[in-house]
Amino acid sequence: QQQVKQSPQSLIVQKGGISIINCAYENTAFDYFPWYQQFPGKGPALLIAIRPDVSEKKEGRFTISFNKSAKQFSLHIMDSQPGDSATYFCAATSTGFQKLVFGTGTRLLVSP
Amino acid sequence: GAVVSQHPSRVICKSGTSVKIECRSLDFQATTMFWYRQFPKQSLMLMATSNEGSKATYEQGVEKDKFLINHASLTLSTLTVTSAHPEDSSFYICSASVSRNYGYTFGSGTRLTVV
Numbered sequence: 001q002q003q004v005k006q007s008p009q010s011l012i013v014q015k016g017g018i019s020i021i022n023c024a025y026e027n028t029a030f031d032y033f034p035w036y037q038q039f040p041g042k043g044p045a046l047l048i049a050i051r052p053d054v055s056e057k058k059e060g061r062f063t064i065s066f067n068k069s070a071k072q073f074s075l076h077i078m079d080s081q082p083g084d085s086a087t088y089f090c091a092a093t094s095t096g097f098q099k100l101v102f103g104t105g106t107r108l109l110v111s112p
Numbered sequence: 113g114a115v116v117s118q119h120p121s122r123v124i125c126k127s128g129t130s131v132k133i134e135c136r137s138l139d140f141q142a143t144t145m146f147w148y149r150q151f152p153k154q155s156l157m158l159m160a161t162s163n164e165g166s167k168a169t170y171e172q173g174v175e176k177d178k179f180l181i182n183h184a185s186l187t188l189s190t191l192t193v194t195s196a197h198p199e200d201s202s203f204y205i206c207s208a209s210v211s212r213n214y215g216y217t218f219g220s221g222t223r224l225t226v227v
Contacts, residue, residue, distance in 0.1 A: 105155050
């Protein structure tokens, strides 16, 4: 019940295109859903996060869409750039749980 | 913003020796720190949760005596890999909880190679 399922495992998008990564969770107690970006040899960096009281959050080219009833959330990267090529992890947690539960990661490659 | 400094970034040690990895919160007090291990092309695997002044809570399957965690202050947590073996070679990452509002900041990671 603590799992967060992430798809796709890898993704290739042309420069300027839209990258979409999806995550699904089971634990309805989760109330914080961050996305992290990780470059090779580096630690994850927070990209954007959402709470279940809103259905969408946008920060620059990055948007989280959240569907509470379906227990799904997704990351959209608009106008994808080669510099966006990295591994993206979704995660979830709740007040009582404290720990972050990570998805399995998506390797994004944006071709020039 | 919240910054977590992790040191060293890379370390090579001989089999049987111990190595210590430091994780510091530079501009905030971290009541809780987390230690992760990451294998190539895989997700982060939580090893333990460390609360300042108390013993770390280890995840199932993580050897407490091999991976010693100390969180002696609100700005410093250390992970010591004792009697390291080649199978301990991995990427270790720490994270600190900024506040009760779920802020999690990650260190830059430590690449450990045991030869």
